[in-house]
Structures are given as structure tokens and as C-alpha cells.
Amino acid sequence: MESIALRPGNGAPAQPLATSFIQPDDGNADDRTLMRVALPQQVGPGEVVRLEVAWTLKVPRPFQRVGVLGDYYLLGHWFPKVGVFGADGAWRAHQFIQTEFFADFGAYDVRLSVPTGWKVGATGTRDEPQTNADGTVTHRFRAVDVHDFAWTTSPRFQVFTDRFEHPGLQPVDIELMLLPDHTWLKERYLSSTKAALQCYGLWFRPYAWDRITVVDPPADSNTGGMEYPMFVTGEARWLTSSVNRLTEANTLHEVGHMWWQSAVASNEFEDTWLDESTTTWAYRRLVDTIYPPYVLEKRYFRDNLPVFFPDVPLVQTARGADSYDGLRSPFTIESLETPAFRNDERTYYLLPYYKGALMLVTLERYLGWETWQRVITAYTDRFWLRQPTPADFFSVVNEVSGQDLGWFFDEAYRGTELFDYAVDRVSSTSVPRRCASHAGTPTGHRPSGPRAGVHHRRRSSRSSTSGAGAVRCSPSRSASRSATAASPRNAGTAVSAGRDSAIAIARGSRPSKWIPDGCSCSTSTRPTTRGAAGHRPRPRPRSGRRSG
């Protein structure tokens, strides 16, 4: 930081301001990531302060989405940000420890000068580049209603443009910046970007802006998988398989952040789960809707050569805590309520991302998709271009669902208890008949016989996203999916099943019915557990705190 000065605005010279580094989070005197700037006088409501800040960034090797690798630059978190002054009179500003940032919405007008021939992508809408006498080219980007600005540059980028269009949704220009060794991923990046714009737009609310830039970073560059307003970084690796869709899933996640992070701008530093769990829940719902099930993947030769086992479907992670090695232990260390910057290194991802997503998918299955869709849409609408808190989220859930779910959030959000479920007894009977409507078809479900726990089926309604037109994500389709309860490929874990089993997570074990979409014949082979029948949740006495 070179200087911070107050610019009076009346032609008077700038007035340098006193600054000091502060460490409110851990008292580490060597931490120089948060600065206090003393103003000469108080600023009243509605008054304007103009500051001039001069700084130089020494671009590091890639670290936390800022850095240079060869001739590839990714510049996120590259300029001093102003903290958020809360309505309660307190600053929301922290040292940079291990998470992201929180800033107010604003308007950005940024000029970036790079050598001739270097491609530039950034937050915002670009003007025509201007060639300079010194051999550089200045690229100008402008954006409003954004709380951050990121950019990238490299002479090796290959830039592709496309346009998302769908009835009822505003068009969005897509700019895809691919490195030469990943050009074969072009259609996969574009189709997943369009799928996200379409399905999140139809399910919840249209995309906020008219443009998005998708950047393909070098593998292992520490710059992939990140979101900034109107700007996301992807994820790819050598032999990025189309079977388990690393690139597609990452793109769906990061583009999802355009809704919950860029537009619904909760405090990422303190309440990381509010945007990460919502995005994780939404993108996995979308993956479930448009792609075939995941299958077992093993990688050989130093993790480079993928080998797939199509007959071994995987239980997916957002649905079951037990699908994480060692998850049980981190779950007991901290609750979801713990501010993310205080998370243990093991719990940072497990809590805000996966336990949060597990909490939301449980609510979806407890309330039903129709109600849950209204909840998320109301939350998204109400806090569009605003900064909600967890209390705001809980309030919307209770209001729209018409229920006081404080008992649920006491357990799932504030608690550290584990679900301790067990199978007490299992019985089975053979199934003598096949579902007539599906017999002999390659997409029909197969009666499970006595080995019900390995039941597996491919959904006929799923399709690959070879283009946006192939994506089906209409609310009616989704409602059908929810109404039919469990996904058979998730059978075998109580957490993974449908609405009834979502109850089982919180209250005990109860197996789900396996009723395939669109097929009226259900399996008659069901494991049974003692005392589970008729178990319904009851609101618990409050434990002191309310979820709002």
C-alpha cells in the first residue's frame, strides 16, 4: 500500500490519511491483511467520502486465486477492498485467513493495459480495446451492482463467444477463455454454463446480468473453481473424463454462485455456508436432473489415467455424511454456526459445503420440492443484490413453509450431534413380477429381488447436455422427481433417500420406498426396521435460541 488520501471534491488537494494494520481476529501482530484508515471527521448518513488509494501488487505464484503461472495471470483479490459497515454500526471486516471476502455492491470502471496480443477477460462488459503507442492495449470493463472485480490475461487464451437464449429468460452473452490444451473441452464448458443459466433461471430467478466470462485455468494452478461477479474459473485436468464430469460439475457450481454469492451477497467470511451450501445443493440437484448417475472411477499412473466401472454407481456426497471418510469426526468438532474463518482446517469444506448442503437437501425432502422451491425462490428474490444473514434465511424458511423449524436448525445448524442410525432387522421377499410398463426396455428399472440394497436404474428422462436445448429442468419435471421420493441409486443409506428418509436423518431410521419416476409399480422388497413405522417429526421444545 503506497497511500490513501481523502479527495475533498472541491478542487482542494488530496489529504493523506493515517493508516495502521489491525488484527481483530487472532491478534497476530505480523498479519498485514487488514488496515484501519482514520478519517478526519465522522461521516453522516447520506454523506459521500472520496478516497484515492495507490497500491502495487507483487503478483505471486498462484495462491488463493491470485497469481501468475508462466504467461497465465489470474487476478482475484488483487486490490484493497473496503469493509462492510453494518446497520448495527459494526464493521464486517476481517484479516485474510482462509476464506473469502465480503464487500459492498458498487460500480466498477476498470482499464487494464497489457502487451499487444494478450487476451483479457474480466468482470463486466468490455469496451473496444485501445491500442497505445507503447505497444500495449488497454481493455476497459464496466460493471454495476457487483461487489468484486476479477480479471485474467494470457497470450495463449483462445476466446470463444456464445449466447444463451431461452424462452422467458433474458439472453446472456458467454465468453469462454480456453487454454490451447483444453480446447477440446469447449462444448462441455459451454453446455454446462447454458444448463446452469437455464435451470437456475427457471427454478429460481433469471441471471442478474447480460454477460458471463468463463475461464479455463491451467491444471493445478490454484486458480480454478472460483466465482466472482459475472466471472468464474473452471476446472479441468489431463483426461478430464466426460463420465464423472469434473468440468461440468464445477461449472454448474461456480455459475450457481452468480445467484448465491454474487447477487444474494451473504457474508462469505462469517457465513460461508449461506452461499456455499445453497450453491452445492442447487448444482447437485441440477447434476441429478440432467446427467446420468456417477459411477466408480479409479485413476492410475500417478492419478492421471481414469478407468471407469459403469456398473458401479456411486452414492453421492451431498446426500450422506457417511460417504466421506472421516466425516463423523469433523462433524463433532464444530457446528455449522461456527464462522467459517474459525473453522478447523478439516471442517472448512465439510461444514459450509457438505453439511450445509445435506441440511438443505433434507429440508427439500422434508418440505417437498414445491414448497422448498418457493422457499429458495423467496429467499433469492428478497435478498437479490442485498446481504442476508442466517437469521434472514431461517426467517424465510419458516415464513414460506408455514412451519416453525427452529427445532430443525437447532440440530442441523447449531448442533454437533451425529445421526446414530442402525439397521436392526432386515427381511426380504422375492418379487414375482416385472413392471409391465418397463419390461424389456433398456431404461426401465429392474425389480431388485432380495438384494434390494444394490438396486440401480438409469433414468430415461435424463440426457447429456450436448446443447442447451437438451436440458430439461422445468419445475414440473422436478416436482415429479421429488414426489416420487427416493432415488434408487442412493438406496442403502438413510440419508440419501426421499422425504421420509430425510425425516429419518433427524429422528431415527426409516427406510424409503423406492418408486421410480413414471412407473407405478414399486418394489415389494423393503428392509424393515423396528419401531420406524409411523414415525413423524414433532417440534421439539426450544433450546433457548430461535432460528428466527
Ligand SMILES: [Zn+2]
Ligand atoms: Zn462454491
